Amino acid sequence: MKKKDFLIAAAVLLLAGILALVFRFAGGDPGGSVQVKVDGRVAGTYALVEEQRVPFDTKYGHNTLVIEGGKAHIEDADCPDHYCEQQGEISKTGETLVCLPHKLVAEVITGEASDVDVVAK
Amino acid sequence: MATSRKSPTGTPGRRVALDGILVALAMIFSYMETFIPFNFGVPGIKLGLANLVVLLGLTFLPAVDVLLISLVRILLSSLLFGNVMSLWYSLAGGLLSFAAMYLLSRRDDISLIGMSMTGGVLHNVGQVITAAIVVRTLQLAGYLPVLLVAGLVTGAIIGTLAKLLMPRVQKALQSFQ
Structure with a gap:
């Protein structure tokens, strides 16, 4: 060298x-909620304090966002690599879960969840 | 690395034949790589064995040939072992790292290892940029620190391998003429 x-x-x-x-x-x-974007568009914002399972069925495929104990992770993905499930849990602002094949990004933000949940079609 | 780049290929026929052999070699490297787990905590990091062909090619062959070998390799191995998306990731990484390694190959004060490290790092940068465009999220920049270091490490490994292989390749090319 x-x-x-x-x-x-x-x-x-x-x-x-x-x-x-x-x-x-x-x-x-520590963040307030998780914002999910599909294809760069906001598909929904979900409060971290609420235990919930949110299914996302887009034209790219299926993922379920699971919020448990103030942390979010992804389950039931039908993408080929399943990296999104292996990325673990997120709870701090700026942390992301990414499913590249499905163009889905979940990011922890400071704000509260919006009242209306929009499920991506 | 600016060694004299006298064409080792002779006639056009020999040149095509040699380039074809090198495409095949690079494709075998791409395929072998799918069996080597190289876990860095971030998905999709590879050793970059096919870069051996580019590194050594830039030392012995006209740069155009190396670029074409690299492009054909990326196209064919994406079709065979990957999918349409992996083609774009590979292209972005491949072109960016090729450009950098080509520029460095003309300098005397950078060795194959320095070239390879730069190539490895820029390959990963190209892929993050592509991924950020695909999901339209700049947040992916968060993966950059790990990917930069990963590219450096894999680049150093491949560069060292290339350095070890260089004398043998030189010998083989002489017998090819």
């Missing part, structure tokens, strides 16, 4: 460290 190689490695590590710190401080507060 040459000197400049180490420089590249150091620069990338530094950038990764800075980004990690920024994201850590940007989020981290």
Whole structure:
């Protein structure tokens, strides 16, 4: 390895460290609700204090958002990789669950849940 | 890495044949990779074995050939082992990392390992950007720190492998002429 190689490695590590710190401080507060977007459009917002199971049947496929004990996770996904189920539970603002094949993103936000639940079609 | 890039391929026929062999080799690497679990805590991280062909190709072959080999490899392995979506992810990652590695390959002060690390990192950056476009959510940037480090590590591994393979490839190419 040459000197400049180490420089590249150091620069990338530094950038990764800075980004990690920024994201850590940007989020981290306990959130109020989970906002689910499909294809970039808000499909619904659900309060974290409420225990609930919300099914999402979109043209891309099926996922169920489960909120238990103030945390949200995804179950029953029929996507090929099931990564969304493996991403675990989220409860702090900015944390996300992503199902790429279904273009579905669940993100914890500070706000309260909206009164009207819109189920994605 | 700016070694003299005299064409090792000779006649057009030889050039096509060699490029074809390298596409096949890269595809075998892509396929082998599906059997190697490489868990970094974030889904979808791969070792990037096919990048060996690009790295060594950039040392011995005209850059156009390497770009074409890479594009054909991505197209064919997405069709065979992936799906339409994986084609876009691979293309974004592949093109971004190729551009960076090509620029670095013309420099004397960057080794194969430096090239490969940059390629690995940018490959992952390209994929995150594609994913962010697919789900239309910038929040995916949260995965960047892990993916940057992952690209660095896989890039260093592949770069080291490429360095070890280089003398053998050089020898093989001489007998090909």
